[in-house]
Amino acid sequence: MNWSDDGIILGGRRFGEGGLILDVLTRTRGRRSGLVYGGSSRKRRAQYEAGNSVHLSWTGRLEDALGRFDVAEASRERAAHVLDDAASLAAISSITAILRGGLDEGDAGGSALFEATELLLDQIEAQEIWPALYVRWELGLLSALGFGLDLEECALSGANDGLTHVSPKTGRAVRGSEAEEYIDRLLRLPQFLVSSTAPVGPADIADGLKLTGYFMEERLFGGLNRGMPPERMRLAGRILKRI
Numbered sequence: 001m002n003w004s005d006d007g008i009i010l011g012g013r014r015f016g017e018g019g020l021i022l023d024v025l026t027r028t029r030g031r032r033s034g035l036v037y038g039g040s041s042r043k044r045r046a047q048y049e050a051g052n053s054v055h056l057s058w059t060g061r062l063e064d065a066l067g068r069f070d071v072a073e074a075s076r077e078r079a080a081h082v083l084d085d086a087a088s089l090a091a092i093s094s095i096t097a098i099l100r101g102g103l104d105e106g107d108a109g110g111s112a113l114f115e116a117t118e119l120l121l122d123q124i125e126a127q128e129i130w131p132a133l134y135v136r137w138e139l140g141l142l143s144a145l146g147f148g149l150d151l152e153e154c155a156l157s158g159a160n161d162g163l164t165h166v167s168p169k170t171g172r173a174v175r176g177s178e179a180e181e182y183i184d185r186l187l188r189l190p191q192f193l194v195s196s197t198a199p200v201g202p203a204d205i206a207d208g209l210k211l212t213g214y215f216m217e218e219r220l221f222g223g224l225n226r227g228m229p230p231e232r233m234r235l236a237g238r239i240l241k242r243i
Contacts, residue, residue, distance in 0.1 A: 002059040005029055008117055009052045009074075010096040012036075022048060022069055023100050024056065025117060030110030031103040034058050034069030047071065051078040051092040051121055063106075078121050088124050090235040091134055095120065097229035098138075102145065102220050112144040131239065132192055132200045135208035138216065139193060147171075147219040149211075151194060154178065165189050166211060168218075187211045202239075209236045 007024035010031070015021045020036045034056075038044060047054075053076040060067025082088035095117065103110045120137045123130045142148055148171075153160045155172035156179060164176035165186035173194075176183050188207040191198035198204075213236060217228045 001061070001063065002057060003029070004055070004057040006114075007032075007054050007056050008096075008114070008121070009048055009050055009054060010100045011050045012048055020048065021066070022071070024054070024069075025099050025103070025110050025114060026056075027114045028111055030107045031099060031105060032058065033105060034060075034067050036069050036071060046077070046080065047074050049074075049077065049079045050096040051124075052076060053078075053118065053121075076122070078124055081125055085125075085127070087235075087238055088127070088130065090231070090238050091124060091130060092121065093231040094229070094235040095134075095137070097231035098141070098216070101226055101229050102141070102216075102224070109145045113141055116140050131205045132208075135190075135205060135212060136193065138209075138212035142212065142215055142220065145220060147215060149173075149215065151189065163189055163194055168214060171215060171219075187214060206240055209239060 005026040005028055007026045010023040010025055012020045012022040015035060018038050021033055022036050023031065023033050025031050052074040054074050055072045057070045058067045079089060079092055099110065116137055120130065120133050123133055139149065149166060150172040151163065153173065154163060154175045155167060155170060156174055159175060162175045162177065163173040165174050165179065165183065166172065166189050167174060168185070168187055173189055174186065179186060187210060189211065190204035190207045192200045192204055193208060213228070213232070221228055
């Protein structure tokens with residue numbers, strides 16, 4: 001059997017002499033893996049950089065078996081354009097590592113993330129844009145995989161304005177003014193995650209990363225008995241140093 005699809009390369013690992021087992025996020029089939037003969041050669045290495053967009057074909061005997069990928073030339077090479085930007089490179093590494101570690105083979109939830117991931121990666125050269133998009137992407141990832149946060153109304157009063165924090169236990173938003181007794185136990189909610197017109201500063205990005213990072217670690221990777229990808233931890237550390 002065989003199929004063709006668009007994909008975003010998430011990474012790969014060497015297999016045998018010159019082979020490469022490539023992990024990709026596909027548009028319609030979630031995260032998939034396949035063997036690329038000769039894929040680890042120096043000549044073809046740049047084509048399979050994490051974050052690249054490609055069109056590929058998969059061939060195999062069974063849908064759930066390791067098949068073979070035929071991969072066209074990358075239609076978009078992201079990392080090659082930000083080699084001098086350590087933060088953007090770290091973001092690409094974090095995005096692809098989260099998808100590799102958080103999605104199982106063929107996970108249908110991955111397809112729901114394809115368009116948002118391409119949008120984010122397409123903006124990775126714009127330093128003033130991608131950090132806020134990245135935080136929103138992680139929030140969307142949690143939702144797509146069934147771990148979404150409820151940021152619509154206050155868990156205590158039902159009010160839909162003045163939301164400032166999120167409960168780490170429930171993932172629901174609250175008004176800090178109504179939770180003063182235990183506000184130090186809550187996670188700050190940056191306003192750009194509530195309103196698209198809110199300004200975004202470095203401290204807002206840091207708060208957003210702490211918020212989404214907490215729930216990814218506790219709900220997504222904790223549920224899979226896996227730790228947070230070190231690539232994501234390095235990205236957060238790099239951004240926090242800027243503040």
